[in-house]
Structures are given as structure tokens and as C-alpha cells.
Amino acid sequence: KEQWPKGDEKVWRAGTRGLDTDVPSITKTFVNHVQTSLARQAYNLDNLGAYQAAALSVRDNLLVNWNETQMNYTRKAPKRAYYLSLEFLMGRTLDNAMLNLGLKDKYVEGVKKLGFSIEDILEQERDAALGNGGLGRLAACYLDSSASQELPVWGYGLRYKYGIFQQLISPEGNQLEAPDPWLDNQNPWELPRLDVSYEVRFYGSADRLNDGSGRSNWHGGQEVLAVAYDVMIPGYNTPTTNNLRLWESKPKRGFDLNSFNAGDYEHAVESSNSAAAITSVLYPNDHTSFGKELRLKQQYFWTAASLQDIIRRFKNLGKPITEFPDYAAIQLNDTHPTLAIPELMRVLIDDEDLDWGTAWQIVTNTFFYTNHTVLPEALEKWPVPLIEHVLPRHMQIIYDINLFFLQAVEKKFPDDRDRLSRMSLIEEGQPKQVRMAHLACIGSRKVNGVAELHSDLVQTTILKDFVEFEGVSKFGNVTNGITPRRWLDQCNPELSALISKTLKLDKNVWLKDLTKLEGLLPFAEDKKFRTEWAAIKQRNKERLAHHVQTTLGLTVRTDAMYDVQIKRLHEYKRQTLNILGVIHRYLTLKAMTTAERAKTNRRVVFFAGKAAPAYYIAKLTIRLIVNVARVINADPDTKDFLQLYFLPDYSVSLAEVLIPASDISQHISTAGTEASGTSNMKFCLNGGLLLGTVDGANIEIAEEVGESNVFFFGHLTPAVEDLRHQHLYHPVPIEEKCPALANVLNEVSKGLFGDGGVYEPLLNTVRHGDYYLLTDDFDSYIAALAMVDEAYLDTEEWIKKSIRTTAKMGKFSSDRAILEYAESYWNIEAIPVAAAK
Numbered sequence: 001k002e003q004w005p006k007g008d009e010k011v012w013r014a015g016t017r018g019l020d021t022d023v024p025s026i027t028k029t030f031v032n033h034v035q036t037s038l039a040r041q042a043y044n045l046d047n048l049g050a051y052q053a054a055a056l057s058v059r060d061n062l063l064v065n066w067n068e069t070q071m072n073y074t075r076k077a078p079k080r081a082y083y084l085s086l087e088f089l090m091g092r093t094l095d096n097a098m099l100n101l102g103l104k105d106k107y108v109e110g111v112k113k114l115g116f117s118i119e120d121i122l123e124q125e126r127d128a129a130l131g132n133g134g135l136g137r138l139a140a141c142y143l144d145s146s147a148s149q150e151l152p153v154w155g156y157g158l159r160y161k162y163g164i165f166q167q168l169i170s171p172e173g174n175q176l177e178a179p180d181p182w183l184d185n186q187n188p189w190e191l192p193r194l195d196v197s198y199e200v201r202f203y204g205s206a207d208r209l210n211d212g213s214g215r216s217n218w219h220g221g222q223e224v225l226a227v228a229y230d231v232m233i234p235g236y237n238t239p240t241t242n243n244l245r246l247w248e249s250k251p252k253r254g255f256d257l258n259s260f261n262a263g264d265y266e267h268a269v270e271s272s273n274s275a276a277a278i279t280s281v282l283y284p285n286d287h288t289s290f291g292k293e294l295r296l297k298q299q300y301f302w303t304a305a306s307l308q309d310i311i312r313r314f315k316n317l318g319k320p321i322t323e324f325p326d327y328a329a330i331q332l333n334d335t336h337p338t339l340a341i342p343e344l345m346r347v348l349i350d351d352e353d354l355d356w357g358t359a360w361q362i363v364t365n366t367f368f369y370t371n372h373t374v375l376p377e378a379l380e381k382w383p384v385p386l387i388e389h390v391l392p393r394h395m396q397i398i399y400d401i402n403l404f405f406l407q408a409v410e411k412k413f414p415d416d417r418d419r420l421s422r423m424s425l426i427e428e429g430q431p432k433q434v435r436m437a438h439l440a441c442i443g444s445r446k447v448n449g450v451a452e453l454h455s456d457l458v459q460t461t462i463l464k465d466f467v468e469f470e471g472v473s474k475f476g477n478v479t480n481g482i483t484p485r486r487w488l489d490q491c492n493p494e495l496s497a498l499i500s501k502t503l504k505l506d507k508n509v510w511l512k513d514l515t516k517l518e519g520l521l522p523f524a525e526d527k528k529f530r531t532e533w534a535a536i537k538q539r540n541k542e543r544l545a546h547h548v549q550t551t552l553g554l555t556v557r558t559d560a561m562y563d564v565q566i567k568r569l570h571e572y573k574r575q576t577l578n579i580l581g582v583i584h585r586y587l588t589l590k591a592m593t594t595a596e597r598a599k600t601n602r603r604v605v606f607f608a609g610k611a612a613p614a615y616y617i618a619k620l621t622i623r624l625i626v627n628v629a630r631v632i633n634a635d636p637d638t639k640d641f642l643q644l645y646f647l648p649d650y651s652v653s654l655a656e657v658l659i660p661a662s663d664i665s666q667h668i669s670t671a672g673t674e675a676s677g678t679s680n681m682k683f684c685l686n687g688g689l690l691l692g693t694v695d696g697a698n699i700e701i702a703e704e705v706g707e708s709n710v711f712f713f714g715h716l717t718p719a720v721e722d723l724r725h726q727h728l729y730h731p732v733p734i735e736e737k738c739p740a741l742a743n744v745l746n747e748v749s750k751g752l753f754g755d756g757g758v759y760e761p762l763l764n765t766v767r768h769g770d771y772y773l774l775t776d777d778f779d780s781y782i783a784a785l786a787m788v789d790e791a792y793l794d795t796e797e798w799i800k801k802s803i804r805t806t807a808k809m810g811k812f813s814s815d816r817a818i819l820e821y822a823e824s825y826w827n828i829e830a831i832p833v834a835a836a837k
């Protein structure tokens with residue numbers, strides 16, 4: 001038995017708090033927080049105050065579990081995994097935390113007794129939007145699944161002061177950006193750990209020691225402090241509560257006293273400003289790499305602080321450093337944390353005095369790299385002069401890694417200079433650049449893509465030479481997943497309840513083994529069940545319509561098919577194809593008689609998504625959508641049959657309202673460009689059908705639910721290269737190739753939706769070059785939409801498809817994905833913890 005560390009154990013135990021599991025203790029804690037944490041009373045407590053009190057009370061419960069979990073990990077000293085991601089798109093926490101604790105019903109009752117409604121309280125919370133899109137949300141789903149499966153996994157990221165910008169739409173339909181000061185109302189979900197901080201160096205110089213050891217002395221430059229903020233990650237239906245550690249930058253010294261005393265106040269605070277700037281804002285670019293010094297500093301700051309923390313924890317075990325990979329697996333979420341590879345080399349060689357070979361052995365057994373894109377413009381490259389300036393020691397190490405690596409390649413493939421220059425970590429040019437994907441690949445034990453097709457493309461295109469050199473067994477696939485807790489139980493509680501009732505299973509069971517949903521299949525034939533199923537979809541549409549009414553003041557009809565495309569605006573995702581399709585439909589409806597129109601399928605089309613602030617074409621697409629909406633929603637001939645909405649400021653919490661309301665959703669990227677997609681999974685899990693291209697995880701969804709339950713169109717991946725070649729070298733005028741599309745473009749040019757000239761640059765991307773193949777896919781897209789309409793008009797068949805789709809989504813639980821990482825990559829095991837008393 002361990003000895004009690006301090007004072008009288010009994011006194012400690014008497015003061016230790018347990019979980020609040022009944023309504024009276026919940027209301028008591030709530031009221032205590034109102035009184036002492038918020039310094040308010042029943043007289044002046046508004047919804048925001050009530051949210052804060054509820055959050056603090058839930059947080060108390062999380063902390064009890066968090067403490068037990070962390071202590072248990074420390075005692076048992078298992079191998080742990082660390083998920084390094086520059087983005088964690090967490091969304092709101094309160095609802096999720098109550099549900100994962102299994103205390104939601106009690107809280108609903110408790111706040112009601114105190115005169116509040118849980119819905120009003122939940123609406124007060126701001127999203128934690130520390131991410132751009134799929135990559136950041138994946139990280140959040142993976143944390144939920146790790147904790148739910150009691151796996152010792154910590155996340156490491158940055159505590160940005162400003163998350164993804166807030167999107168506003170101007171009267172002309174332009175996207176405007178406003179800052180997202182998400183911390184302004186205080187954040188009850190984080191715990192500042194002022195006692196956990198590390199120094200991180202930038203700039204200075206690195207002098208090689210001439211002792212043949214390969215070591216350097218890196219000195220001078222700027223030193224910045226990384227301070228830890230911990231975010232509790234509760235597992236579902238388990239006391240396991242993991243940790244997400246976010247770093248904040250701050251100056252090592254408050255300000256420069258010499259300059260201050262000399263009266264030069266600006267200079268005095270300059271360095272402290274530049275230290276704080278590192279974690280001030282999330283970069284809002286997606287799918288472009290752009291060599292900004294501050295971004296490089298973010299990446300190094302975060303990887304250096306995280307590694308120091310991980311190494312310190314390992315050293316507490318008292319094991320020799322060579323055993324590091326037996327206790328730590330580090331997953332690199334895309335190439336953003338790749339500097340961790342030269343950084344660990346630096347620590348092992350310069351600080352731990354290891355030789356190169358031993359250090360490289362440790363490094364390549366520690367890291368795992370996930371690739372999320374094969375788009376060439378998205379592959380990270382850093383200019384050599386920039387790295388030399390900011391991280392001089394790391395540039396030396398990267399050159400050394402490259403030297404040993406190319407020597408090995410040369411040995412295996414003698415006299416193949418092309419191969420060497422293709423594989424080099426350094427791309428020749430003005431300036432030279434470091435190819436981060438190459439570095440991540442050779443420094444890792446395993447490399448994976450995020451859906452079958454994508455993983456094949458990684459192995460046959462961007463990393464082909466590496467597969468030939470290192471062998472295919474290093475490369476793999478882990479198809480993405482989503483957490484069914486947030487993306488079904490939380491966002492669609494009525495459907496969740498119907499599923500539990502129908503399967504005669506407690507939701508605790510099927511939410512942790514999503515393949516159980518297959519039990520719904522026979523009920524597709526049950527008329528009564530279908531009616532209940534459809535009624536829930538209808539109420540979810542009403543909930544969405546109500547949301548649009550209260551937030552935008554617009555009246556959306558609910559007796560129509562809801563057709564949704566929500567994701568970042570990008571040419572490869574082809575929102576342009578969708579909006580041009582909408583215009584085509586509008587023109588078709590206009591040309592019909594009233595009687596003909598009455599037979600068509602009513603459709604409401606929703607778009608939402610942000611464009612990178614500097615992405616001109618993407619912003620123009622938003623402008624077109626907004627102005628098309630304005631015209632067609634006001635047209636008395638068509639407005640009963642076609643409505644269009646662009647919902648501003650897309651977020652996780654908006655997705656939670658949109659997804660359950662969708663009948664059909666669109667995932668229509670040019671084949672081979674969308675690595676996986678994850679919202680496709682969310683829609684299907686909620687019984688929405690999928691209209692998509694044969695791309696990313698769409699393919700695996702179709703494999704699961706059956707091709708008859710999805711709507712596929714468009715050219716396949718192997719055709720894309722040839723088609724692009726045709727566009728370049730044998731262009732066919734669009735009027736000939738695709739008259740329907742040519743007509744749509746002309747109507748836009750002629751000013752049907754306001755000044756046509758404005759849209760010329762967007763239309764020209766289709767008319768000339770057409771890199772994303774809209775002219776090749778438009779006709780089959782329109783045909784697919786017609787099939788969707790026809791299928792939807794057969795209501796009973798449609799509901800069957802909807803039920804079958806949900807039933808077959810088990811594979812896409814992020815629990816499955818995380819278990820694949822844990823078993824096949826990280827080699828970690830579940831470490832259950834006893835519930836606190």
C-alpha cells in the first residue's frame with residue numbers, strides 16, 4: 001500500500017469531493033457557483049450567468065474524474081499516445097459533457113427547478129473554433145473516442161486567442177471577416193496550469209562543436225515561455241477523462257527594463273508583444289501552404305513545448321532514454337508538427353548526448369504521420385533561408401538527415417539522379433524549400449491516408465518513391481470516423497431515442513458499438529416505424545427552419561426536400577457546380593407551365609461555409625450564391641418549388657442543427673481530390689442520403705450502404721489526368737461540349753443575378769482551363785439530381801433508403817478508427833480507471 005504523502009489522510013479524505021449524481025447535489029453546486037464563483041444571486045442571474053454556473057458545476061464533476069484518470073495513468077505507467085494537431089475544432093462543450101457523464105437528465109431537471117431551461121442555457125455557449133474544417137474536427141472526434149475507449153491519449157495544440165474568423169455577409173453578398181474573441185466571456189472548460197511552462201528558443205546561432213560528436217551549441221536569439229492550459233476530455237459512459245493540453249505563448253520577461261527606464265516604452269514592450277503574438281490567431285487558410293514566419297514560429301513553439309512535456313513525463317519513469325518509444329507514440333496530424341522530428345533529434349543529440357544512429361532509431365520508432373491531402377498546393381514547404389533564420393540548429397539537422405537519407409537511396413538505386421532529386425528533403429529553386437511531407441514520411445514509423453482511395457493515391461503519387469524505397473508495409477490506411485455521441489445522440493436526440501427503443505438496447509450499448517445499428521434494417525419494412533422515422537426528420541427540419549427564422553428573420557418552408565452542402569468553400573469541393581445546378585433548375589422551372597411545375601419536387605437548398613480571406617474565387621462563389629438566392633426566393637413563379645439559402649458563419653454548432661434536417665447532402669469534389677470527407681458520414685448517420693462523386697470516403701459509404709442507396713455521378717479518378725490534358729491541349733468550346741452549362745453561364749454573364757461582370761473571373765475558371773472538370777461532370781450531375789427528385793417523390797421508398805443508410809454506418813464510428821491507430825500503430829491498451837466514490 002502506498003504511503004499517504006502529506007498530513008492526515010482522514011482529514012484529506014473528508015475534504016475530497018465526489019461526483020454530483022443526483023438533482024439536489026447538482027442544484028446545490030450550481031447555486032454555490034452562482035454565489036461564490038460568479039458573485040451573483042437569483043435576483044440578477046441571466047441565461048449567460050446560468051450557463052456559467054451550470055458549466056462550472058459540470059466542470060467540477062469532470063475534474064473529479066480527470067484527477068482519478070491522470071493519477072491512474074501515473075501509477076500504471078502505460079505506453080501513451082500523443083495526438084499533435086494545430087487544430088482542435090471542439091465546438092460547444094456543455095451538452096457533450098453532460099451526456100458523456102450520463103447526467104444530462106439530472107441537469108435538465110435541476111436547472112428547471114432553478115427557473116431556467118436547458119435549451120436557453122446551452123445556446124449561451126460560444127463554440128471553441130480552433131480549427132478550419134475537417135482536419136480539426138477529426139482531432140476533436142478522436143479525443144472523444146480515445147477517452148470513451150479508456151485509452152491513454154493526450155492531445156497537444158495551441159490556445160489561440162482568436163479562433164477561426166466570424167463570417168459576415170455584406171449587403172452585396174461579400175464575405176466579411178470579424179475576429180472571434182472566444183475567450184472574452186471566460187472559458188470554464190480550461191484550467192490554466194501556470195506551474196507547467198517551458199522555454200522555447202528562436203533565432204540565434206548554432207555552432208557545430210568540433211569534437212566529432214555532431215553536436216551543436218544553439219544560443220542567443222529570442223526565448224519565449226509556453227504555458228499549459230488543460231482541457232478535460234470526458235469519455236462516454238466511463239470515468240476516464242483525458243487531457244487536451246493547449247499552449248499559450250508569453251514573454252520570458254515582462255518587458256525590457258533598460259529600454260523602459262530610458263523612456264523607450266515601445267521598444268520596452270516590443271519583445272513581449274512578439275512573444276504573445278505566437279498564439280494570438282489561428283491561420284484561416286485551408287489547402288494552401290504559405291511560408292509565413294509567424295506560422296513557422298507557431299509550429300515550432302508548439303512542437304518544442306509538447307516534446308519537452310512528453311520527455312519530462314517519460315523521465316519521471318526513471319527509464320533509459322532508449323526506451324522512449326516503448327512509452328510514447330506521437331501522431332502527427334498532417335505535416336504541421338513535422339518539426340518535432342528534427343527537434344527530437346536535437347534534444348537527443350545535443351542535450352542527451354546520443355550518437356546520430358541511436359537518436360534516429362528512437363525518432364523513427366516514435367512518430368506516425370497522417371496525410372490529409374494530395375493537392376499539390378496544400379503540401380507544406382518552408383523556404384530554407386527562413387528556417388535557417390528562425391531555427392538555425394534545425395536546418396543543420398534537416399541537412400544531416402537528408403545527407404544520410406540520400407546516401408541510403410543512392411545505395412539502393414545507384415546512378416538514379418532523378419530519383420534523388422525527387423526524393424530529397426530539399427527542393428531546388430529560388431529559394432530552396434524543405435518538403436515537409438518527405439521529412440514526416442522518413443521520420444515516421446508508419447504513414448497513413450484517411451480513406452482507401454486517398455491512401456492509394458498517397459502511395460502511388462506524392463510518396464510513390466518512398467514506397468519503392470522503404471517498402472509498402474510502412475504505408476497504410478485508416479479511414480476517418482466521427483463520434484456518434486455528438487453526431488447522433490447529442491444533435492439528434494429524438495432519433496437516438498427511437499433507435500434505443502427499436503433496438504431494445506440502452507443507448508450506452510449501441511453508441512459504443514455502432515455496428516449494432518444494423519439491427520434497424522428489418523424495421524425499414526415496418527410502416528409504423530417508417531412513420532416515426534419520417535416524423536423525426538420533419539421535426540428536425542422545423543427546428544432548422546425555426547433557427548433560420550430567429551437568427552436571420554427568414555421564413556423557410558418545411559414541406560420540401562432539404563438539400564445541404566456545408567464545408568469550406570474551395571474550388572475542388574465544387575460549390576460552383578452546385579450553384580450552377582441550382583440556376584439550371586431555376587431556368588428549367590421558369591420555362592415550365594404552372595401545371596408542370598406543380599408536379600416537380602419542392603426543394604430547399606442550403607449552403608454554408610467559410611472562404612479563406614484571400615481566396616478570391618471562393619469569395620466570389622459566396623457572392624453568387626447570395627445573389628442567386630435573392631432573385632429566386634423572390635420570384636413568384638418559382639419560389640414555391642425552389643428556395644436557396646446561404647447561412648452565414650458556419651460552425652460546429654450550426655452543423656448540429658443542419659445535419660439532422662437534411663434529406664440529401666452534396667459531397668461533389670472532383671474525383672481524387674477530397675481525401676476523405678467526414679460530414680458525408682454525419683449526414684448518413686442521421687438518415688440523410690448522399691449525392692456525391694466517387695471520391696474519398698463516399699466510396700466506402702456506398703460500399704456499406706449499397707450503391708442503390710447513394711447517388712453517384714461524375715468521372716472517376718483515373719480519368720481526371722487525361723481530362724485535364726484534353727482541356728489544355730484539345731479544348732472544346734463549352735457551347736459544344738456542355739450546352740446546358742454554357743446557357744447557365746451566359747445567364748449569369750447577362751446579369752440575371754445582378755451585374756454579370758462581377759462574376760466573370762469565376763465563370764472564366766469554368767470556361768477556360770476548367771481544372772476541376774465542371775464541364776465534364778455537369779450533365780451527369782444534373783441527371784443525378786433528377787434521380788434524387790424522382791426517388792424523393794416515392795416517399796416510402798425514400799424513408800426505407802434513409803433507414804438503411806443509418807443502419808449501415810457502424811464502420812464510420814471514430815471508435816473504430818481510433819482502435820485501429822491504437823492497435824496497429826501506437827501499440828497502446830485501454831487503462832480503465834475506477835469510478836470516484
Ligand code: F58
Nearest residue numbers: 132134135286287372674675676677678
Ligand atoms: C481535411 N483536410 C480533408 N485540412 O480535406 C478532408 O478530406 C478530410 O476528411 C479531413 O481533412 C480529415 O482527414 C483539412 O481539413 C485543413 O483544414 C488544413 C488546415 C491547415 C492548412 C492546410 C489545410
